[in-house]
Amino acid sequence: MARLGDRDDLGISLFPMFNILIATLGVLVFIMSALATLSLSSGNVVIDAMVCGTGDISCNVNKKIPTYLEWDGARLVLHPSKSEVRIHRSLSSIRNWEETYRYLDRSIQDSELEREIKEIVKDSESRYFVILVRPEGFESFSNLQAYFSSHLNLDLGYEPLLKEWKTIQVREHND
Structure with a gap:
């Protein structure tokens, strides 16, 4: 019967999910700044x-x-x-x-x-x-x-x- 040696091997890492969230947030900030720039046009x-x-x-x-x-x-x-x-x-x-x-x-x-x-x-x-x-x-x-x-x-x-x-x-x- 196989056993796991460390308790750390059982944990789930959340770093990939945080990377995806930060990338999505970056894209949304870019879109919002582009829209704000367009709305402040010269008229x-x-x-x-x-x-x-x-x-x-x-x-x-x-x-x-x-x-x-x-x-x-x-x-x-x-x-x-x-x-x-x-x-x-x-x-x-x-x-x-x-x-x-x-x-x-x-x-x-x-x-x-x-x-x-x-x-x-x-x-x-x-x-x-x-x-x-x-x-x-x-x-x-x-x-x-x-x-x-x-x-x-x-x-x-x-x-x-x-x-x-x-x-x-x-x-x-x-x-």
Whole structure:
């Protein structure tokens, strides 16, 4: 019959378990610090418009060039010129689509935005609008989206923005 000589041979070591716990804790600390760093960002939105030459390979991937509009529920701001169109009426309070479209047509009339819309309609194969939506503009954004996509037949993208974010100057890259 075999016997164990020492009482120490009977014990279970907890060091491997502690090693696993410490490694897991290290990973969690890394993740938390990365999230904290990201949440302390500058609060700015940089609008990057990319202007490409004909021989650039990277430009063949995205053939359309965006034009940025900022929407806060009461005004449309065209970037980079910062010209704006005030919308005095709540779009979500208008009864039907036709009335909404007429109201927006009248509001935009004789503005820089109207000229930009006409340019994009002419060149819709290579240009489109991206609407930067502020929290105050979410309620009426579906009406504005329908105006651009259904009424004007334009391609449209959108990006939600936090209230405290500020848009800064557009940077153009010539590649």
